Structures are given as structure tokens and as C-alpha cells.
Amino acid sequence: MRLAELSERSGxxxxxxxxxxxEGLLQPGRRISATQAEYGDExxxxxxxxxxxxxxxxxxxxTAREVIAAAEDTSLDHHWRxxxxxxxxxxGREAATDDDPAAEAAARTVNALLEHLxxxxxxxxxELSPAYRTLVAAVASLRxxxxxxxxxxxxxxxxxxxxxxxxxxxLIEEEPTPAAQxxxxxxxxxxxxxxLLSLRRLAHAEESARRFTGGEKPA
Amino acid sequence: MRLAELSERSGxxxxxxxxxxxEGLLQPGRRISATQAEYGDExxxxxxxxxxxxxxxxxxxxTAREVIAAAEDTSLDHHWRxxxxxxxxxxGREAATDDDPAAEAAARTVNALLEHLxxxxxxxxxELSPAYRTLVAAVASLRxxxxxxxxxxxxxxxxxxxxxxxxxxxLIEEEPTPAAQxxxxxxxxxxxxxxLLSLRRLAHAEESARRFTGGEKPA
Numbered sequence: 091m092r093l094a095e096l097s098e099r100s101g102x103x104x105x106x107x108x109x110x111x112x113e114g115l116l117q118p119g120r121r122i123s124a125t126q127a128e129y130g131d132e133x134x135x136x137x138x139x140x141x142x143x144x145x146x147x148x149x150x151x152x153t154a155r156e157v158i159a160a161a162e163d164t165s166l167d168h169h170w171r172x173x174x175x176x177x178x179x180x181x182g183r184e185a186a187t188d189d190d191p192a193a194e195a196a197a198r199t200v201n202a203l204l205e206h207l208x209x210x211x212x213x214x215x216x217e218l219s220p221a222y223r224t225l226v227a228a229v230a231s232l233r234x235x236x237x238x239x240x241x242x243x244x245x246x247x248x249x250x251x252x253x254x255x256x257x258x259x260x261l262i263e264e265e266p267t268p269a270a271q272x273x274x275x276x277x278x279x280x281x282x283x284x285x286l287l288s289l290r291r292l293a294h295a296e297e298s299a300r301r302f303t304g305g306e307k308p309a
Numbered sequence: 310m311r312l313a314e315l316s317e318r319s320g321x322x323x324x325x326x327x328x329x330x331x332e333g334l335l336q337p338g339r340r341i342s343a344t345q346a347e348y349g350d351e352x353x354x355x356x357x358x359x360x361x362x363x364x365x366x367x368x369x370x371x372t373a374r375e376v377i378a379a380a381e382d383t384s385l386d387h388h389w390r391x392x393x394x395x396x397x398x399x400x401g402r403e404a405a406t407d408d409d410p411a412a413e414a415a416a417r418t419v420n421a422l423l424e425h426l427x428x429x430x431x432x433x434x435x436e437l438s439p440a441y442r443t444l445v446a447a448v449a450s451l452r453x454x455x456x457x458x459x460x461x462x463x464x465x466x467x468x469x470x471x472x473x474x475x476x477x478x479x480l481i482e483e484e485p486t487p488a489a490q491x492x493x494x495x496x497x498x499x500x501x502x503x504x505l506l507s508l509r510r511l512a513h514a515e516e517s518a519r520r521f522t523g524g525e526k527p528a
Contacts, residue, residue, distance in 0.1 A: 101453075138454045169521035173514055204511075211518035212511045221510035228503040234320075235357045235496055238480065239504075246476045247501070247508050250469045255512035257465045259520060261457065277454055279513065282466070283506055284447040285458075289466050290505065291440035292423075292431045293474035294498065295392055299430035301478060302388035 093119075096129045100137040107137065114155055115140045139273055143280060161272040168268055176279045196230035203241050207248045258282065312338075315348045319356040326356065333374055334359045358492055362499060380491040387487055391494045415449035421460050426467045477501070 096119075097104045110116040116136055119127030136158075143149040143157060200222065204213045217223055232239035258278060265271045315338075316323045329335040335355055338346030355377075362368040362376060419441065423432045436442055451458035477497060484490045 135455075167521070169517050172517050172521070176510065176513065209511060209515045211515050215514070219511065219514065221507040221514070224503050225507040225511065228500060228507065232496075232500050232504075235500070236354075237493065237496060237500070238483075243476075243480065244504065244508075247473070247505055248512070250473060251505070251508035251512040252516070254466070254469060254509055255516040257462075258509075258513060259516050261462065263520075264457075274456065275513075277451075277456060279510065281447060281451050281454070281456070283509075284443050285451075285463065286466055286470070286505065286509065287502055288440040288444040288447065289463075289470035290473055290477075290502075291395065291498065292428060292438065292444065293467070293470040294395065294477060294494075295434070295438065295440070296428045296430045297471070297474040297478050298388050298391050301482075302386070302391070 091129050092126060093129070096133055096137070100134050100141075102137050102141060110137070110140055113151055115151065115158060135273070139277055143276065149280070157276055161276065168271075172262075172272055172275045176275055192230040192234050193226060196226045196233060199229055199240055199244070200226050203244045203248055206241060206245060207252065209248075254286075310348050311345060312348070315352055315356070319353050319360075321356050321360060329356070329359055332370055334370065334377065354492070358496055362495065368499070376495055380495065387490075391481075391491055395494055395498045411449040411453050412445060415445045415452060418448055418459055418463070419445050422463050422467055425460060425464060426471065428467075473505070 091099070093104055093107065096102075097107055100107075102110075107116065111118060116133060119129040119133065121127050140154060140158075143154045144151065149157065197217070201213070201216075212219065212222065215222065217226070229239050229244070261278060262271050262274045265274045310318070312323055312326065315321075316326055319326075321329075326335065330337060335352060338348040338352065340346050359373060359377075362373045363370065368376065416436070420432070420435075431438065431441065434441065436445070448458050448463070480497060481490050481493045484493045
């Protein structure tokens with residue numbers, strides 16, 4: 091298909107498609123003349139992923155390029171390609187922990203949590219992992235505010251996260267090829283975050299109504 | 310205590326404290342002379358909440374003011390004060406769903422999910438709720454990308470969210486007064502979001518290592 095049809099099928103304007111091509115976010119089409127190129131279904135699919143990363147996931151352009159590059163690096167084994175791709179995703183709320191006296195205590199709590207959960211892989215990676223650093227910063231913030239946030243409070247969250255990971259990876263493994271699995275891992279990591287957070291808030295409203303307004307328990 | 314001590318105890322600069330006072334985010338101190346005021350522990354506590362909302366939760370100043378106002382509105386019953394407070398919190402990733410043909414189908418899926426979960430309170434509120442709209446937008450995005458996102462995929466997330474809500478509300482109810490519970494509801498809603506998202510990503514890395522690198526299952 092030509093550029094105009096690619097735009098129509100993907101819902102991305104031709105100006106934006108040209109921008110993504112220039113930025114290396116979209117692979118070039120097959121050149122058929124000095125001014126025209128032919129695009130395929132893989133371009134439609136890629137465009138949707140780029141849009142999801144940038145528009146829904148708020149990933150900066152440079153990071154989106156890294157995510158896509160990692161996903162295509164066949165020199166890495168499958169686990170590491172999945173990891174490198176999701177690794178690059180933004181952690182919007184990662185706070186600085188340098189010079190923070192609470193951060194060291196928070197790191198000890200997180201380490202104890204990982205040991206309780208028997209998450210050996212994450213224990214090995216430790217603070218190399220952006221997610222680990224985000225977690226330490228969040229725990230330190232809770233502590234500084236005087237809210238309880240020890241292993242006892244974190245453990246239910248960790249156990250539920252482990253259950254989520256199983257169903258997330260099941261979904262990802264339904265994709266037919268390793269490349270499609272990596273794309274799905276990126277998209278599902280980002281796209282299910284607002285699902286999870288909004289469901290948690292809906293569940294809060296529901297639980298609050300049940301506790302404080304005498305609402306009926308479900309049959 | 311005077312302004313200087315308040316700054317020292319809260320870790321917030323005097324310039325920022327004055328800004329929060331001007332913006333109505335911090336209640337004025339008890340005036341003891343033309344240029345000096347006396348502050349108490351309630352100011353230290355409030356300052357920490359304001360910082361958490363603005364710095365960690367990325368809540369805009371105007372919204373932080375609404376959150377605090379709602380938390381203090383004694384004309385509302387407890388459930389509604391909790392709800393009004395957390396309601397005002399930013400949903401960073403809420404996407405526009407107007408003119409979106411996928412949004413209507415997504416709303417039907419979300420409604421079916423709420424019915425399955427027997428979340429009657431949320432069913433009644435429907436699209437009045439920011440969390441509901443965020444969820445619909447997220448489901449529509451997943452669908453547009455061609456990823457499976459029906460009741461079957463959402464139900465495990467919903468069930469886990471319901472479990473989280475029970476432990477979250479248990480934590481909130483440990484606070485001694487209704488006002489402190491509202492403050493805790495706001496802080497814990499915002500502050501546990503990065504905890505939850507980072508634990509999910511750590512759990513993904515762990516589960517991926519187990520599946521794709523022959524890592525041992527936990528004993």
C-alpha cells in the first residue's frame with residue numbers, strides 16, 4: 091500500500107508517519123520510485139505500537155526508538171529481549187533517592203520483600219533495575235510521610251503482582267512469533283498499567299461504599 | 310514553632326512554604342505578631358501530604374487544593390469525603406474518547422466486567438467516575454492495537470484489584486480519626502500506585518526469567 095492508505099488504515103496522519111520515518115521509529119517502505127514507497131501490514135502494526143508507546147504510554151521519542159531497537163536485537167535471547175524492551179519504558183514517577191537517608195532503609199525493606207517472595211532474578215539485578223529503584227523511592231516516600239510500609243504491607247501487593255505476571259505472560263505467549271511476543275510485552279506492560287490503576291480506584295470506591303454506607307455485600 | 314523550624318522539620322524550604330500558604334494548600338499559622346506566626350504538628354503533617362501530592366503524585370497545585378478542600382468538607386459523609394478526595398486525583402493517562410468508535414464497545418465491555426464483579430456502586434456512577442473513563446479509554450486502546458482485552462482478560466485484574474482494595478481500606482481504617490483516614494486515603498492512593506506498577510514489572514522480569522531461561526521454580 092502507499093503512504094495515503096497506510097495513513098488511513100493506521101489512523102496516523104501522513105505528516106506524523108513521515109516524522110516517525112525520519113526518527114527511525116518506523117521501518118522504511120520498499121522504494122518503488124524516486125518519490126514513492128510501498129508499505130505492508132508490518133508497517134500498520136508498527137505504527138499502532140509507536141502510537142501506543144508515545145501517546146498512551148507517554149514514552150519520549152528517543153526512548154520509543156530504544157524500545158523498538160531492543161525488541162529487534164536478535165543477538166539477545168528471548169528473555170533479555172523482552173526485558174530490554176520493557177526496561178526502557180518510562181517510569182514516570184521514579185523519584186530521586188540520592189542523598190536521601192530514608193532510601194537506604196527502604197532498600198533494605200525491598201530486599202527483604204524480594205527474599206520473602208523468592209524473586210531471585212530481581213534480587214540479582216537489584217538497583218540496576220529501574221523498577222527496583224522506583225519501588226525503593228516509593229517506599230521511602232511512604233515512610234517519610236509516616237505511613238506504614240514494611241514487608242507486611244508490601245507482601246500482599248507482591249503476591250498479587252506475581253499472579254498478574256503469570257496471566258500477563260500467558261497473554262504474551264499467545265502471540266505466534268518471538269518478535270510479536272516482544273511487541274506484545276511492550277504494549278501490554280504500558281497499556282495494562284492504566285487498566286490496573288483505574289480498576290484499583292474503582293475497587294476502592296466499591297469497598298468504601300460497602301464499608302461506610304451500609305451497602306449490601308454481593309450475593 | 311516558627312517558620313524556620315517548620316521548614317527544618319518538614320524538609321520544605323521557607324520559600325516553598327510561603328508559596329503553599331499563598332496558594333491555600335497550607336492552613337495559616339496562629340499569628341503572634343505583625344510578621345510572625347506559630348505553627349503546629351498539623352502543619353508538618355499537612356506539608357508532607359502536599360509535597361507527596363505535588364511531587365510524587367504529580368498532582369497540579371489547583372487539584373491539590375481541591376483534594377484538601379474535599380477532605381475537610383464536613384458536610385459530606387465519610388464515604389463521600391474519601392471519594393471526593395481521591396476523585397480529584399489526576400489520572401495521568403486518561404485519553405480522550407470522544408469521537409472514538411472503539412470507545413462505545415469498550416464501555417460495553419467495562420459495564421459487563423463491573424456486572425461480573427458485582428461492583429454495584431461503580432455501575433451506578435458509570436462514566437461520572439474518572440477511573441471508569443480511564444478504564445474505558447485503556448480498553449479501547451488495547452482493542453485498537455489488536456490485543457485481546459475482553460471480560461476474560463480483565464476479570465483477573467478486577468479480582469486482584471478487589472483484594473487490594475480490602476487491604477488498602479484496612480490500612481486506611483487503622484488511622485485514628487476520620488480526617489486522618491481521608492488524608493491516608495489520598496496519600497495511599499497516590500503513593501501505592503508506583504509501588505504496584507514497579508512490583509508488577511519486577512514480577513514480569515521474574516516470571517520471564519523462570520519461563521525463558523530455565524530458572525528454578527521457587528522451592
